[in-house]
Amino acid sequence: MAERANDRLVRLLGIVAYLDGAGPVDVEELAHRFGVTPARLREDIDALWVSGTPGYMPDDLIDFDAFSLEEGLVSLTQSRGLTRPLRLGTREAVALVAALRAMSTTPAVQADPGRAAVVAAALDKLTAATGEAASAVDVRLGGPEDVATLEVLSRALATGRRVRLRYVDAADVTSEREVDPWRLLTQSEATYLVGWCHRAGGRRTFRVDRVLSAEPTDVPVSAVPVDAEVDVAAQVVADAAGPVDEVRVRWASAARWVAEEVPVEEVTDLPDGSFEVRLRVTNPAWLRRLLLTHAVDVLAVDPPQVAAEVAAAARAALAGYGRD
Amino acid sequence: MAGENAAGGTPTRPDERLLNLVIALVNTSAAMTKQQIRAGVHGYDGASSTEAFERMFERDKDTLRALGVPIVTVEGTGHSDEVGYRIDNEAYALGTVDLTPAELGAVALAAQLWSDKTLRTDMSRAMTKLAAAGAGDAVGDAVAGLTPRVRAAGDAYGPLLEAISERRVVTFRYRAASTGEVRTRHVEPWRIAARGGGWYVVGHDRDRAAERVFRLSRIEGRVRLGATPHAYELPDRVDVDAALGARVRHDSTARLAVVPERATALRARALATPGGDSTSGVPAPPPGRDLVTVPYGSLTAFADEVAGYGAAVVVLEPAALRAEVLRRLRAAAALAADTDGAAAAADPDEEARRG
Structure with missing residues (x-):
């Protein structure tokens, strides 16, 4: 609530400062500039209209030209000293x-x-x-991606050309694919290429550090959909075809990030600080990898069959170490 | 509706009260005392008691300062001992930010970076202020197709940032990664940092009298701020990577025994391996496996990756990596009892052979 009041205050101050410099502005245009609906903007103007210096007599108040406003034009006639844009906090x-x-x-x-x-x-x-x-605050994004690969992808993206990739997926399977690049998405830990995969005949997400080689082609990409903005984590899970399994995993509190990063259906916090997530899994290899990697923080897995598979994979791996 | 407020009817909304306070303090010739504010500024007339007014005014003052409004205190002069308040009109204004449309496009893209609600709110206010300063339309061509995203920092971010800004000592409960033990820590925070998917605070640990790095996700409960501002000095230079380096970065090389045709992503990062080099003292890979040498940065991240390959990759060295991978695999093996027929039968056999 307090947050919203502050947001509105910043906007109210901003509207006056902007109009003071810009002169009369169309309601729609002003609303667009400040990211609100025209109706909300008119409420803001009503609030400004009755604000001013103590005394609050007509001459003390911020004022607009009422006639212009009826015509859809916001024209400031008295700014009461709010002429300059407020600095950043x-x-x-x-x-x-x-x-x-x-x-x-x-x-x-x-x-x-x-x-x-x-x-x-x-x-x-x-x-x-x-x-x-x-x-x-000091934030660094992206993983140890290969610069040459990124240059190829980046140029293909800028010029709208298809790329030919050799790619190894999370299940450790290598393939050759032709891809129309749509976006390069940089997250905290890695960079992803989102695009249309001609081999799969669908939208796919590729981790750039798993691209073994990338070659430019001269083939123009087909139109990029407007909603090419994607939830990568959701994409990674959804990319593999196959039946959907519902899995519940209980995690120790240290694995809090799972609830934030993995596309979970539901998170339940438990009294002891642990939490349970419900996942819809279409890619068993992805889930197996997630559980193997972060097993230290996994408290329980349901159905038990999934836990048994992960445990068996771990035992097979441990066998490779002998009696260490 | 709003008109009734001006007439002194319904209580004014907090944002409208704050707006009137800003206008009053911008326009005052010298300064306004609290009494003048209470009596004169619209929205404060509703305070039921002096205490209620004081609380409301203190909170509003803090809110406005956090938003960047420079409210200054003026010591009582001449006829009055009472402290007065005004807005420093010089400090109020945003300096000229003359961004080209392409640069604005980059700023608009950066605005999408944050996942936290608090950071998104801060960011959207910043964008509102840039819009107020007359920023034109953004053109995103230069950064077309890019989407940067950072993982959420969590609840500790807000208090820590406030503490750094005001140089206040913080106190929080922290779970040590090594032991899992939860202890109360007293820290002079210097910098908040995000690296490789994790959020950290770098600072001076008062209990250990040394520089330490804390991972925000391991802070349990609330971060509490000390009562005294300016309680410490920030160092001239804070090298986040060096500070984290002591903790998570080990620029090392791993020697791995990999099943043929598996772990292609790892192999892609491999260094050329001197074939059959017996002088290096590197343990030979077991029969039927390839020796793959891979450099890595973060021990824990690399252990995560290797463990994910299961039986396809065995760590030969270094021992620290081997131990981290084994820890993960043992935890995974413990997820389910070994009830599989073949495996269950194999174990006693082996025991018997060894006995």
């Missing part, structure tokens, strides 16, 4: 600068000099405007 500066700085160091940005220059310029200007406080 510490937290806002941190969120903005840390995000840009993180982006500037991602392999996907670094792979293209023009792109890197744009991000660096934006970062310079914002750092100059916000001061040193923003260094309190």
